[in-house]
Amino acid sequence: MKVSRRDFIATTAIGSASLALDLHGQNKPDASAAPPGNPPKKPLIICAHNGYDYLDRGYALLTGGGDTLDAVMQVITGPEDDPNDDSVGLGGLPNEDGVVELDACCMHGPTCMAGSVAAVREIKNVSLLSKAVMEHTGHVMLVGEGAQRFGFAMGFPRETLLTERSRKVWLLWKETMSNQDWWGPGLASPNYKLPDENPNHSSLREERIQQMEELAGKLGIEPGFRAAAVQRVLHPPYGTIHCSAINEKGEMSGATTTSGLAWKLAGRAGDSPIIGAGCYTDQDVGSAGATGNGEENIKVCGAHTIVENMRRGMSPQEAGMDALKRIVRNLNGDMRKMQYVDMSYYILRKDGAYAGVCMWSGPPEHLRRFAVHDGTKRYETAVALFQGKSIGWPPMPDRQHLAPEQKK
Ligand code: GLY
DSSP: OOOOHHHHHHHHHHHHHHHHHHHTTTTOSOGGGSOOOOOOSSOEEEEEGGGGGGHHHHHHHHHTTOOHHHHHHHHHHHHHHOTTOTTSSTTOOOOTTSOOOEEEEEEETTTTEEEEEEEEOSOSOHHHHHHHHHHHOSOSEEEHHHHHHHHHHTTOOOOOOOOHHHHHHHHHHHHHTTTSOSOSOOTTSTTOOOOOOOTTHHHHHHHHHHHHHHHHHHTTOOHHHHHHHHHHHHSOOOOEEEEEEEOTTOOEEEEEEEOOSTTOOTTOOOSTTSBTTTEEEETTTEEEEEEEOHHHHHHHTHHHHHHHHHHTTOOHHHHHHHHHHHHHHHTTTOHHHHTTOOEEEEEEETTSOEEEEEEEOBOGGGOOEEEEESSSEEEEEOEEEESBOOOOSSOOOHHHHSOHHHHO
């Protein structure tokens, strides 16, 4: 079909006009259910518990009229710079080769811009690197060596990210558990076999933990950190930080950064660098982000699902609970598998309503918390789908608990 220039201009103009109508929400499933439109009376920041110490500087930036994404960066670069936070940035727990690989992404509500980096080595502040991708390239996501080269070109310093403490915990894993690695079928696979129940499980487990704590001592891990090191080996953490912020104008941003799953295969990217899974911000609706099992969260596009749920009228808590239930459904509601899956969501709506939700409540003395600042900085307890404690994946096969003479 031949289209004249005049026809083309006319068609384009009509197309743009219809698009403009759609952009204002005419096609929303239920416009009456759309989230409230008024911005909050005061700025608000929500983040994972490990951002608590850095909330003040983010909040000060917001009340000083700073940009919401800059405020988010003020919060999440704190744990990235802290060598003792082994879930992100400097000191993050490494992959199975002993190499720290970091993931991050960010989204700026007012401009609808996004940036992301995955599997980046030797650059500590990958949250800022994801922002640099957003601001200085026409791309959204850079990975691996290319992301690293871009970072060095942008002036990010080359740094050794593996601290002595994280190296020793990795050695403890190598010596005791590296035969239980991430190779083979995952939890969702029909070929995955749950370990057999063993009536002697608890006593064997205690014995195993004691042996590992002794080895931790021999490896030079300080006494006060040995029990924690053993837990990181037995139940590799997914530690991460997400932060979302809103100002008095209702502008929102969000970002997530992580060293990802401990002892992962080299090149593994979790949910944190995936726009829509680890983080999602829509200026019309809200912002959400995740910490926890990246593999399961990617499959439900957690952050995007939550924002879309709020667009359809759900409260932040309802929206987060729905995403958690989708994860449960993906594993056919099998609680023997669910005990290995943990997930937390941090949710902010454009009117300042917020929620922290999680799959498992944690033990009564250590309930899952998130951090908030709205002029008052505080922890709040997350609303849990299940009461109790997840035990981290992969499960230790019972033979792993057995002393050498019992294994024969
Ligand atoms: N949620 C962090 C990760 O899975 O890497």
